Amino acid sequence: MNPPIRMSDVAKLAGVGAMTVSRVLNGNVHVSEDARARVMDAIAKLDYVPNEVARSLRDQRTRQIGIIVPNLHDPFFARCTHAINLVAKEHSYSTVITTSDDDSDTLSIEAKRMLRRHIEGLIIVPAPGKAQLRDPEFQRTPIVALDRPIKGSSFDSVVVQNRRGTRLGVQHLIDHNHCRIACLGPSGSIWTHCERMAGYRAAMKAAELVPIHYAISDSQAEMLHTIRALLAGKAPPTAFFCTNNLIAQNALQALSILNVRIPDQIAILGFDDFEMADIIKPAMSIVRQPIDTLGRTAAELLFSRLAGNTPVKKLRHIKLPVELVIRDSCGPHSGRRYPIKQVGSAETPRGLVTAQRRRA
C-alpha cells in the first residue's frame, strides 16, 4: 500500500540519526535512554519492520540455510526436514526448502538457485545416479549430504547403518529358522537401498544361504504380481525383507489380498518404522532408524561448519546406529517387545553424537 518504512523514516520521526536507530535495534552499543525511548516509540508508531534483505547484502550473511529433499510425501524426509528446521530456529536461521524428485538435474538446478540466494549452508539428499554438484561453485558453500553420501565429493555426510541394520534384521529372520529369505527392494539405484541389499547379501552368505533379490517398482500391482509368482514357484520364500516402508506396505497389501497369513505362512520384516506398524495385526517388526537424530545431526554439523569450529579440510562422515524392533511379524518371540538397542559399534560417531543423544 503505502511506501515502505525505512530506517531513516524512523530516525527522522525520533529526531535522531539512522545509526542510532540501528544501534537500538541491534543493541550492542550504548544509546542514551532518552534516545532509545524515542526510537522505540517511532518504531511502534510507524510499524517499522527492519529490512533483512538490505542487512544481508550489507554484511554478506543471509542467515538462511537450504534443504533439498526428494519430496515431502515420504514421512521420512518430512521428519528430517522438521528436525533440521528446529535446529535452524535455535540458531535464528531461516530455512529455504525445495524438492528434487530424486532427479539429479533438478537437484543441481535447485541447488544453484539456493546458491544465488546466498544461503549460507545447504543440506541435501543426493539423487541417485551420476556424481553431482561437481561444479566449483558448489565448493564455496558448506554442504552436508543427508541419508546418502555423494561418493568422491567434498561434502560431509550423515547416514544410518544401512548394512548393519539389514544384517540385524536378516539375522533375526534366520534365527527364526528361515532359509529362503527374499529381499524386496525398489528398482533404481538409490544408495540406501543398495547398501541394504549389500547387507542382505552379506548376512545370507554368512549363514551360507542363497540370496534372492527382487527389484520392483513402487506400484502395488507389480508387487502383487511379483509376490504371487514368487509364492507359486517351487521352493517359495518363507520370509520377506523389505528395504523400505513403501515396499513393506505394498507387500503387506499383496499378502493380504493373497490371503497369506503372517507370520504362520510367511514372515516379513521392514526397514524404517511407521505409525501403523505397531497397530496392525500382526504388529510389524522393523529396523528403526533415528530420523530426528539424522536431521538434527546434519543440521548441527552444518552449523558447526558455519561457526568455523570444524577444521575446513577434514570431512566428517557420520553413521548413526539403528535398532531392531521386534514385534510379531516374524513369528513368536521371547515375549520381549521392546527394541534391542544397538550400542557402540565401530561405526558409532563421535563428538556431535554425544550432544545430540542428550536430546533424543
Next chain:
Amino acid sequence: MNPPIRMSDVAKLAGVGAMTVSRVLNGNVHVSEDARARVMDAIAKLDYVPNEVARSLRDQRTRQIGIIVPNLHDPFFARCTHAINLVAKEHSYSTVITTSDDDSDTLSIEAKRMLRRHIEGLIIVPAPGKAQLRDPEFQRTPIVALDRPIKGSSFDSVVVQNRRGTRLGVQHLIDHNHCRIACLGPSGSIWTHCERMAGYRAAMKAAELVPIHYAISDSQAEMLHTIRALLAGKAPPTAFFCTNNLIAQNALQALSILNVRIPDQIAILGFDDFEMADIIKPAMSIVRQPIDTLGRTAAELLFSRLAGNTPVKKLRHIKLPVELVIRDSCGPHSGRRYPIKQVGSAETPRGLVTAQRRRA
C-alpha cells in the same frame, strides 16, 4: 574461500561494462553477439553466480514466499507443504518454511521473521486460540490461511468441507443402523475439529440421535482408558467417529488391545485418509480431503494476489469438497469399494478450482 565474484569482475574480464553483463543475464535488451559471447565466456571462467540478494534489494522483490505449518510430522501438513512448493517452483519462486507447533505466539514471531525477510506472500495454518496476526505490519503482505480460517481477519482462506464431510460420515454410520455413535476428537480448540464436531452434532440431531462427544489427548494411554470406560458403561456406543488420523489410529490401537472386533462389535470411521487405511483389516472407511488440491489452491490464490489479478479488497474464502471412501470398517457395504464423489455443492469454489481440477 576467495573473494566472491561480482558482476563487475565478469565485466572486466569480458572487456565490457557491468550493464552489458546484466543485460546478457536478463536477456531482455539486445546485446551484440560478440559481446554476449565474451560475457558468457567470462561467466564460465569465473564461475560467476549472480547475487539474488542484491537483486532483491534493488527491485524490491525477493521472489520468495513463506509457509508456516504447525509441524511436518503430520503427513497432512507435509503434503500441503509439498504441493505449495511445487506451485512456487512453477513460478520460479523459492519457499521459506517454518513451524508454529500450533502456538499462536510462535506463529506470530515466525511470521514477523518472514516479513523482515520481505517474503512476497505468506501461507499459514493459523494456530488455535485468540485472533492472530492483527498487527498492521501483517496487512502489507498477502496472506492466505490454509486449512483453517482466521475469524474476522483480512486474509484469504482455503479449507475443506469439514462439517459436510463429517455429516456424510456420520450418516453412513446411521445408514448402517448405528444409533449410539460416539465422536472422538482431540481436546484443544483447533478449528477443523470444532467444525467436524459441529457437523457430527448436526447429523446426529437431524437423525434425532443423542450426540456423545469425547475429547481426549493425543496419548494412546488416554485413548485406551477412555474407550475401555466407554465400552464398559451401560448403553455403550456401537460406532466411533474420529475427527482425525492420529485419533483414529489410537482408537484402532485401543480397540485392538481390548480385542474388540471391527466392524462386528464396533464400527469406526475417520476423517482424512492415510497410507495404511486400505491395507489394514478391516480396511478403514474414511472421509477423504483433497490435500494436494488444498495446498495447490492456496498457493495459486496467493500467486494470483501477487500478480494483482484478484481485486485487493475482495476476500476469497474457498471451501474444497471432500468425499466419503467406503471400505470395511463400518460393516458390510454394497460391494462398491470406490469413493462416493461429492459433486457440485453450493460451497464448491469457482474459478481457481477449474484449473486445479485438471491437475488432480
Next chain:
DNA sequence: CTGTTAGCGCGTTCAA
C-alpha cells in the same frame, strides 16, 4: 554517546 560517509551488488535511467 551520536552523526556522517561510504559501499555491499545489482539494474533503472539517462546520455552517448
Next chain:
DNA sequence: TTGAACGCGCTAACAG
C-alpha cells in the same frame, strides 16, 4: 548497442 551514475536499506568505520 553500450556505459556511467545513482540508489535500493542497512551498518562498519570513522569522526566529533
